[in-house]
Structures are given as C-alpha cells and as structure tokens.
Amino acid sequence: MKNGKIITHKQTNAASISVQDELYRIGLWHIESRLCNVEIFWCRLPQIKMYDALGFFMLGTTKLDKFFGYESGHIYIPAFVLSHVFSQKRGSLRDIIRHEYGHAFAYHYPELIIYSEKFEAVFGGNYYSDVPSEMEHEAYISLYAKTMPMEDFAETFMVFVRRNGIIPEKISNTKLKNKWVFIAKQIKKVS
Template identity: 30%
Template sequence: MPHTRRTPRRPLRHIITLSQLDRANTQVSTEMARHGIWSDELAGVGVFLVPASLTCYGWHDGSIAIPSISGAHLRDLCNGQHTRLTDVLRHEWAHAVADTFSGFVESDLFVRCFDGAYQDTSPVANYDPSRHVTRYAAARPCEDFAEVFHYYLRHRSRLPLRLSSRKPVVKKWEFIHRMARRIAAGKFSF
C-alpha cells in the first residue's frame, strides 16, 4: 500500500487566533517603537481577541478589540480578499495614538491636512485616489488619519513612489512624520 502524506491543516485565514494576534501586535508595536511613536502611555493599551463581531474591529475605551470572526472577515471571504491582521492593527493603533496624544489631532494643522476635525462624523468628500490612500480613508478625517498612519508604518516611513505625486497625500504623510518625530522627542502637540 503506498504511503500517503497528509498535509497539515492550516487554520482558516479568516479566523484569528490569539497567537496570530500576539505575533501581529508585537510586530506593529515594534514598528511604532522604531519610529519613536511607542510610549509608556501606549504600553498601557490593551489588545484583546474577542469571539465575534458583526461589525469590524475597534478602538474603544482605551483598548483595541479584534474579533476572532467578524462581518469584515466574512465579507473578505466572499470577495476573495484578505486583509492583513498587521494592517488592521496599524490602523487601530493610529486611533490609540490619536486619543493618547490628542494635541496633534486637535490642531489646526490636522484640520488643514485631513480636511476636517478628527472628531467629525460625516465624510469630507467622496473617495478620490489623488487625496486618499484607500477608499476607507474617505469615510471621515479620523479614518483618513488612521489609514495614512497604517501606510506610514507598513512602508517604514518611506512614501511609496506611486503616492509621491499626490500632494494631499504627501501633506498627510508629512503630518504623520512630524507627529512621530515630536512624540519621539517627548513633545505631544504641534
């Protein structure tokens, strides 16, 4: 009888495990530290795996909740897409940074760069690839900030060439870069 090799079963990529979350969170917090953004205040932010959520992920009440299974995971599954857990965490950590160091997002510079106040709840404009790094960035100024922050960490603070001709995106990128440098220097506003 021929020997059949069984390949180990891989967990579904749309179900997040605690070990996956721990690995991804360590990677993102290391990226933040590399850019001088990590602080004692941020070290106190809890990152939790929750069983399920019909909505998505979230920054709430001083912690980041990542559902093991969510509506967003199921939507990705149906569309044949996959969102990296590290990208989700980069985005959620951006909200934690904004809450922790609110002087930056409460500044006039933020309003000029992101076309509105961080707390605005209505979309600033329709998605425009010359102004936004993702479609979701057009949702509200706070999401625009979080998406640019996510790209900033993902690309190790180097603006991708494909974005370098988009002046509004460059302005937002420079905001994140200046903010990171000020946090690293122990200055928490502009």
C-alpha cells in the first residue's frame, strides 16, 4: 500500500469478503466458528493510542473507547493512518485483515493460543508478552514478527491464510516451520 493512501469503505468490504473466503477454505469459516462473529469495521479516523496501525483488533475497551464506539473482539480498519513509520511496508489491505484475523483467532479461541503451553515454546514467550523473543533472523516470517510473540503469531497466521496453509518452499528454518505446524494444528481443532 502506498504511503498516505486512503482506504475506502468499499475496499474494506471487498477485501474482507475475499479473506473470509480464504478462511472458509482452511476450515475457519463455518456455522460454529467464533470468527464468524468478528465484525470488520471501517472507521474514518485512526484510534489515538494506535495512530500508527493500518488495522487493529480491539482486545479490551476503556470507557473512552466505548464512547467512540469501539467494541472488544472486533477488527477496525482506519481510512488513513497519521504516520507511516514502518507500517506502510506491511503489504496489502488483505494482508492487514488476515493479520487482524490472527489476533481475532487468538482472542476468540484463547484455550488454543493464549493459554496454550505449546505457544510459549514455539513462539518464545507468552502471547501477551511485550518482550521480543530471541531467535535467529530466519525464524521470523517478517520483520514485524520480531516485535513480540503476538505479532509473530499474527504475521505467521497472515501468511498461512494467504498461502491456504501451504508452507512456502523457501522456508527451511525449523523454528519457523514449527510455528507454521502449530497454527495448522490449532486450526484443525476447530475446522
């Protein structure tokens, strides 16, 4: 996505439908899937505390958040962001939505991700830890994945959805492969 580009409501809807179709293909979009209750809202303004985010997932809401109409458990796509420090390199609108669905998957299936002991072993820390995990560069699917375990999970989930679960051939790092396999196994439990 180009710097300073405005995202429209229409683009958000089109990209959402396309990603939901991908979720269907990997078994995450069905009548009992908790992800079907996740709404994707297009908003005119970025959120103050996440002014840099091209998209964000609401984990918890303060009184002020509620006043502005934000609800926990849903995805928000702002029309523009105030700053493009590194977020502009994060790819397409669909990738942003795939990434946010990763956070949504963890939030709505905490027993599979957030409270999973295996998660810590695979991603090098608790889901909510803000300390970056310490692994070799090749163990991360993107630069952004290095920031903290939850972002590592969401970034890997994003590529998993985009690739329909098929691991890219160029991935040879065992730790990264383990992250991929972990996601595949957790998805299988709800599909």
